[in-house]
Amino acid sequence: MSDVSRDVAYGEESIILKTMVGLLYPFIMLFGFSVILNGHYTPGGGFQGGAVLASLFVARFVVYPVEDTDSERLHAVQRLFLALIVLAPAALLFTGVVARYEALRSTYLTLMDILIGVQVGLGLGVAVLRFAFFHGVGQTWHL
Amino acid sequence: MIETGTLLLMGLFAVLVIHSNLLRLSIIYLAIFSLLSSFLYLIYAAPELAIAEAVIGSGLVTLLYLAALKRNRVYTVAVVSDEHRDHLTDHYLNHVERSKALTEIRDFFVRREYEVQTVFVSETLEEALQDPAYDLVVAEDEEGFATYTDDESYVMLELELMFQMHGTDSALRFIRYSPEAVL
Known part of the structure; x- marks a missing residue:
């Protein structure tokens, strides 16, 4: 008889896993931010960089599967960035500010990439964490 | 290439x-x-x-x-009965299905979000205990329901602990066995 609790798929105290994830963690973070910030020159952009940032949550969960992240608060921040994604074009693009000043264009693109990156990173990360720490139907959280 | x-x-x-x-x-x-x-x-x-x-x-x-x-693991609860082995009557099925013991066991699995299925088997108790397909063997005797659990299974240990801590309405008894010892 094999048990669910006996052969867990992740979260085992593996020193190899811990060391490797610990080594890679800052590089994943750097890679994510570089993909976001260089998105308008090089391959990548807000969504791709955000997905890389979301994998930070996964890496942390793989090594340390303890629910101590306040996903409600993370989700609130994510919604704030979602609102900013809507507001930023409304304030800068549609009013013609970006069209009038050439120098603003790359700044505007970088700003949008950062907003989208943080939003996607938090969104995907929170989604994965909520799924992994799902406690039951009765305990669904409020949107 | x-x-x-x-x-x-x-x-x-x-x-x-x-x-x-x-x-x-x-x-x-x-x-x-x-x-x-x-x-x-x-x-x-x-x-x-x-x-x-x-x-x-x-x-x-x-x-x-x-x-x-x-989360996806189906636990099989086997119900063994000596007198109803060859002729399962509706009355007996209803009696076991609605018994408090089985309801409590099912509640435990549902709370833990495991899938659970109940099967009525035509094997004797010894045969059922040796069958690796059954996670829990339930047999009815004079004192109520006796539950046979594998002594290496953590989930079954939790089930037993839960009944010890919270008490049980049904006269559910737990008997631990190791599959090797039965053989």
Whole structure:
């Protein structure tokens, strides 16, 4: 008889896993931010960089599967960035500010990439964490 | 050349995903498939897609599948009866199905989000205890329901502990056994 609790798929105290994830963690973070910030020159952009940032949550969960992240608060921040994604074009693009000043264009693109990156990173990360720490139907959280 | 090789490997892993016997192995094959497709995107000069595919396909989705797999396990509760072995009557089925003991066991599994199924088996108690397909064997005797649990199973230990801590309405008794000892 094999048990669910006996052969867990992740979260085992593996020193190899811990060391490797610990080594890679800052590089994943750097890679994510570089993909976001260089998105308008090089391959990548807000969504791709955000997905890389979301994998930070996964890496942390793989090594340390303890629910101590306040996903409600993370989700609130994510919604704030979602609102900013809507507001930023409304304030800068549609009013013609970006069209009038050439120098603003790359700044505007970088700003949008950062907003989208943080939003996607938090969104995907929170989604994965909520799924992994799902406690039951009765305990669904409020949107 | 590299493109053809990658495509062939993708095909191979796609077949492996479907035909592997272990679901966990399937998930790993799916992650490799995803990584290969991300490499293919790179060959086709779509590096943005390659980054997204590598992160989401082989990172996030793999974890989601593993978390889902961890919950998916069907526990089989076998009900053994000496006198009703050959002729199961509706009356007996209703009696066992609605008994407090079985309801409590089922509640435990549902709370833990495990799937549970009850089967009425025509085997004797000894045969049922040796059958690895049954996680829990329930037999009725004069004192109520006796539950036979594998002494190496953590989930069954939790079930027993829960009944010890919270008490039970039904006269449910737990008997631990090791499958080797029965043999």
